[in-house]
Every structure is written in structure tokens, then in C-alpha cells.
Amino acid sequence: MDDLLDQGETCSKNRVARLASLASIAAQIGYKRRPGRYGGKPAVVADNTLDRQFEVDVPDRIWVTDITYIRTHEGWSYLSVVIDLFSRRVVGWSMQSRMTTDLALQALLAAVWRRNPKQKVMIHSDQGSQFTSTEWQSFLSKHNLDASMSRRGNCHDNAVAESFFQLLKRERIRRQTYLTRDAARQDVFDYIEMFYNPTRKHTNNGMLSPVDYEMKQHKMNMAGV
Secondary structure (H helix, E strand, O other), X not given: OHHHHXXXXXXXXXXHHHHHHHOOOOOOOOOOOOOOOOOOXXXXXXXXXXXXXXXXXOOOOEEEEEEEEEOEOOOOEEEEEEEEOOOOEEEEEEEEOOOOHHHHHHHHHHHHHHHOOOOOXXXXXXXXXHHHXXXXXXXXXXXXXXXXXXXXXXXXXXXXXXXXXXXXXXXXXXXOOEOOHHHHXXXXXXXXXXXXXXXXXXXXXXXXXXXXXXXXXXXXXXXXX
16 A cells, blocks of 8 residues: 555646546635836845855844735735744744835844844845845844845745745635734734744754744753753
8 A cells, every 4th residue: 555655646637626626625825926016226235145054053043034915905914024044933023004124124123122132143035125225234234133135036045934924825814805904913913923933833843833942942952962
């Protein structure tokens, strides 16, 4: 039986689609890309220092940040997150009705306030205008943060942040349109603070949640293991 499972079975795409339709099975995917103009020359661009080195063995050494959008009947709501690569924990986030530099800065400020890092932290982002502005650069220099940026148009350079947004939209949002921005914010809060950080298991963490993984590593360090 195991040998048969390992071999798999050849099946055409049309048959898979037909069987999935009969079983009422559909893939959970996020929103389509927002219509609009993309491009333009960023103001300040940093090198891709991270270079897809997503495995980090100490906390608060490398953070990644990104922005996504969520539909509500009041209009778009924008979510910015900051994730610690050490544990994949969301250490800061912010939601606003406009996708501005302040949105990204509020998420980063929340991360700095919550983690209070003692050493310099690399913060990796894409080349969006929120992350290439003079306000962003000024904040980084004042809080001992070093910028790293993805190459232009290469989402794989920030794969961890992209993966988090995919999880959020697949596991919680599921293409729904929230009644209000406040309702969207409450649901995002519940997902991040009540489920993702303390409960959701990650293969990267040895099947521990971000919070449990950090606690385990802290206890091991205290014990000198």
C-alpha cells in the first residue's frame, strides 16, 4: 500500500477539476493584485544585504516588513507587519486606511517598543515608497536599525513576509469583505495576537509556535545548553 502511495497516480488536469467540482473542493487563495499603477523610481534604495538568508539563530537580529491590503465595505484597509526571522513572530503591526510611510513606521515603532533590542537590527523590506522615504531612513538611523531591500520586483527576496500574508488570507480572511475597518482590525488582532504568535505551529520552529519557540530557546540559554 505504501509503495502505491509513493508511486502516485497519473491524472489529467480536467479530471482533477471535475472531481474537485463534484466534491465542492476549492483552493483558498488571497485577493487578486490591486488595480493601479506600479513603478516609479524609489527615493532611497539599500542593498539586498539579507540575500534570502532567512534562517537566524538569535532573536532581534533580522526583522522583515511588508504591507498588504484587506477589503472592507468602508474601503481598503492596509496592514503593515514586522516579523522576527528568528521565530517568525509578528513583533509589530499597524493598520490604517491609507498606505503611507506612517503606516510602516507605526508597525516598526511597535516592534522597537515591544522588543527593545540591545544591538543593531537589520530591517528588510521591498522598495516601496513607504520604505524608501527620508522619514523611514531617519527613523532607522535614530533607532539603530540597518536597512536591507529586495531587488526590484522580486517578491522571493522577502518570502517570509509574503508567506505570512498568504497564511493570514488563507486561514482567516478567506476572500471575505469586512463590514467595517474596525471589524477587519479586530479580526487581524485576533489572528496575530491570539492565534498566530502564541498557538500556530511552524515547521521552522520544530513544530512550536513563535512564542513557545522563543520561550524554549530562552530557557535553554539560561540553562547554558
